[in-house]
Amino acid sequence: MIARRQRGPVLFISMSLFIILLAGGSTKLAAQSTSSGHQLVTDPFYLKVFEEARANFNRGDYKKAFENFKIAAFGLLDEPDLLGQAYVYLTVSAYQLGQADQVEHYLDQISRLKLFGRISASTLPKEVKDKFKEICDSYKILTSG
Secondary structure (H helix, E strand, O other), X not given: OOXXXXXXHHHHHHHHHHHXXXXXXXXXXXXXXXXXXXXXXXOHHXXXXXXXXXXXXXXXXXXXXXXXXXXXXXXXXXXXXXXXXXXXXXXXXXXXXXXXXXXXXXXXXXXXXXXXXXXXXXXXXXXHHHHHHHHHHHOOOOOOO
């Protein structure tokens, strides 16, 4: 009897790699270099949710924006710049919805993670930064450092 090579595992791995490469080429991925030279890749799902949340916020739908930014923030824990922006939008949305406990929660998170510097240097729209500063002032939060 002639021995047959098993192609199942090789074929499966080859097809899996092909699908991954195909999907990777059609999807925008955000990558951040770390100090060790490794790249962190943010799941495109969370980036899409972030963009949807920002669109909701810009339309004044703070309830939907708040829900979506909470989801997005979960996927941005390794992206401090975007996480800081998400937390600002969460803070402002919660403020607009009258949810003082959530405002305090996200201000605490920003402070605990030392994100104020990143937020100040961010590309957030001026009106969002101004509203965030107003909220910080009303909650007597020091935003330096």
